[in-house]
Amino acid sequence: EAGVAQSPRYKIIEKRQSVAFWCNPISGHATLYWYQQILGQGPKLLIQFQNNGVVDDSQLPKDRFSAERLKGVDSTLKIQPAKLEDSAVYLCASSLDIRDKGTDTQYFGPGTRLTVL
Amino acid sequence: QKEVEQDPGPLSVPEGAIVSLNCTYSNSAFQYFMWYRQYSRKGPELLMYTYSSGNKEDGRFTAQVDKSSKYISLFIRDSQPSDSATYLCAMSAVGGGGNKLTFGTGTQLKVEL
Numbered sequence: 001e002a003g004v005a006q007s008p009r010y011k012i013i014e015k016r017q018s019v020a021f022w023c024n025p026i027s028g029h030a031t032l033y034w035y036q037q038i039l040g041q042g043p044k045l046l047i048q049f050q051n052n053g054v055v056d057d058s059q060l061p062k063d064r065f066s067a068e069r070l071k072g073v074d075s076t077l078k079i080q081p082a083k084l085e086d087s088a089v090y091l092c093a094s095s096l097d098i099r100d101k102g103t104d105t106q107y108f109g110p111g112t113r114l115t116v117l
Numbered sequence: 118q119k120e121v122e123q124d125p126g127p128l129s130v131p132e133g134a135i136v137s138l139n140c141t142y143s144n145s146a147f148q149y150f151m152w153y154r155q156y157s158r159k160g161p162e163l164l165m166y167t168y169s170s171g172n173k174e175d176g177r178f179t180a181q182v183d184k185s186s187k188y189i190s191l192f193i194r195d196s197q198p199s200d201s202a203t204y205l206c207a208m209s210a211v212g213g214g215g216n217k218l219t220f221g222t223g224t225q226l227k228v229e230l
Contacts, residue, residue, distance in 0.1 A: 042205050042220030108160030
């Protein structure tokens, strides 16, 4: 079974530029998550999708971050404009379906390492 | 105060040692407790998963949850160099959209030959 795919793996940009990350979840997984992991910290949830609807985006900085999951499969996360503090690894994860469950195993992709200069 | 506290280490042990990794938490709504392992430049992978209080064993790994003390542990027996990684505890509450994980900062473990 193929895992969660992410691209690009690495990205270096200057502050105030824009950047986009792409995620392809495990086939059949209805729930998709984007996390931000700053060096030396644990992942922090930015946004959670159930199919193509948003379940939780309470920690997404909406003035600069946006995410979409058209057709309930692939997803993109965009930052515009980027700030120095956005330097982090952006992890995508997917799980089967969280409806009517307390929890469900999340499978993580390798992440995109973003450096903002 | 952070919801989940974890000693960042680094922790260095000789091969074959017993390793104890710990997290404390403040949110009494947490019911699901997980340990993830993260190798360098990789995404986290689920190692152990426990619901509510109690112990769970899987090979060389044992997870313990003490909800009364809001304390969870992961024990690794007969540690191997391949166990060298960052170990993240994670927790979630029941309901309310479910499955939102709150992670600790991770403990970096190195098992030396």
